Amino acid sequence: MNAEQFVKAHRGDWHRLNELVQKTQQSRLNSLSDEELHELGTLYRRAAADLARVQTRYASTSAGRELVRSLNDLVLRAHTQVYAAPAPQPMGGVNFVLYGFxxxxxxxxxxxxxxxxxxxxxxxxxxxxxxxxxxxxxxxxxxxxxxxxxxxxxxxxxxxxxxxxxxxxxxxxxxxxxxxxxxxxxxxxxxxxxxxxxxxxxxxxxxxxxxxxxxxxxxxxxxxxxxxxxxxxxxxxxxxxxxxxxxxxxxxxxxxxxxxxxxxxxxxxxxxxxxxxxxxxxxxxxxxxxxxxxxxxxxxxxxxxxxxxxxxxxxxxxxxxxxxxxxxxxxxx
Known part of the structure; x- marks a missing residue:
């Protein structure tokens, strides 16, 4: 499978992961449903594995290097949303009581x-x-x-x-x-x-x-x-x-x-x-x-x-x- 075929096979997952990451960046993880949270974790894992494959197989070409940069950015942003500590908010305890719980x-x-x-x-x-x-x-x-x-x-x-x-x-x-x-x-x-x-x-x-x-x-x-x-x-x-x-x-x-x-x-x-x-x-x-x-x-x-x-x-x-x-x-x- 060449780089172009690889991109076609996985583009849908990357696009969906990007959508979920953008949603969490705008409204935080609390805005995701249970299914979306599970989907975010699953797609993040897949994208990380895809990045490793691209770095191994296609990084020698200019198109491959561009794909590495793009995927690396996506995986990094997804990792930040999945693992980063919640950003401090004014009256965080009140927000949790009213909305978080x-x-x-x-x-x-x-x-x-x-x-x-x-x-x-x-x-x-x-x-x-x-x-x-x-x-x-x-x-x-x-x-x-x-x-x-x-x-x-x-x-x-x-x-x-x-x-x-x-x-x-x-x-x-x-x-x-x-x-x-x-x-x-x-x-x-x-x-x-x-x-x-x-x-x-x-x-x-x-x-x-x-x-x-x-x-x-x-x-x-x-x-x-x-x-x-x-x-x-x-x-x-x-x-x-x-x-x-x-x-x-x-x-x-x-x-x-x-x-x-x-x-x-x-x-x-x-x-x-x-x-x-x-x-x-x-x-x-x-x-x-x-x-x-x-x-x-x-x-x-x-x-x-x-x-x-x-x-x-x-x-x-x-x-x-x-x-x-x-x-x-x-x-x-």
């Missing part, structure tokens, strides 16, 4: 969706299992938590729109608070860290957490206090469960780089995935802080259950709107 969640929506399936799928199965066979509850939920729900259900006092004074203190009981609050924080940390186990540990953490959640909700439904139970759980639980799901996605991002680095060297794939996982972890920490404030100041209040459910719905809508925040397009030139 939501953009990262959107880029990684597929692995986050897998994470959600791994947790809420088993939760549904455990809920149905306990609902149809209450004797199965101890398989999913500690006995102390089961007894606490049953005890408070037996002493329930209906007020207002079905409010239950006994259930307002549900989270203050040692059995329930240690089971739900501490558990969610530990699950979040484990879901991220266990990504280094090729994702197996992350998957198990999500599955077991889902089984416990579904089992406990099944116990509440069998005791006919499911509305009261969810009124206690959901005001802060929407954010906590979302944080766990995103944390699971972060762990799976790391796992994907370990077992399926694609065309990138595994070391480079892990470096890129580590950055994505770190951004997700920082955002998750912020979500947990807000959930903790709600848990401390809103959840314990003697508010009618339907109002608490409505508040939980507002937190869900707010989270969806937040994760879709995008900066205004920057006009270049």
């Amino acid at each position: 939501p953009a990262t969640v959107r880029r990684q929506w597929r692995v986050i969706a897998v994470s959600a399936f791994l947790m809420f799928g088993p939760a549904l199965l455990a809920h149905l299992a306990v609902l149809f066979n209450p004797d199965l509850a101890p398989l999913f939920v500690p006995d102390s938590a089961i007894r606490e729900v049953q005890h408070r259900a037996q002493k329930k006092i209906i007020t207002g729109w079905g409010g239950n004074n006994e259930f307002q203190g549900l989270l203050s009981s040692p059995a329930i608070s240690s089971f739900i609050m501490t558990n969610n924080i530990l699950v979040t940390l484990k879901a991220i860290a266990m990504g280094v186990t090729m994702g197996l540990g992350t998957a198990l953490v999500l599955i077991f957490n889902g089984l416990m959640l579904g089992g406990l909700s099944g116990v509440a439904m069998n005791e006919h206090v499911d509305l009261l139970f969810w009124a206690v759980i959901l005001p802060h639980g929407i954010l906590e469960l979302s944080a766990i799901t995103i944390a699971g996605g972060a762990g799976l991002v790391l796992a994907r780089a370990l077992y399926a680095p694609g065309d990138l060297p595994r070391r480079d794939a892990i470096k890129i995935a580590g950055g994505e996982a770190a951004r997700l972890a920082v955002g998750v920490a912020g979500i947990l802080v807000i959930a903790g404030l709600i848990e401390g100041f809103i959840t314990p209040q003697p508010i009618p259950p339907l109002l608490k459910i409505a508040f939980a719905l507002l937190t869900a809508i707010g989270l969806i709107l937040y994760l879709n925040l995008r900066p205004r397009p920057t006009v270049v030139g």
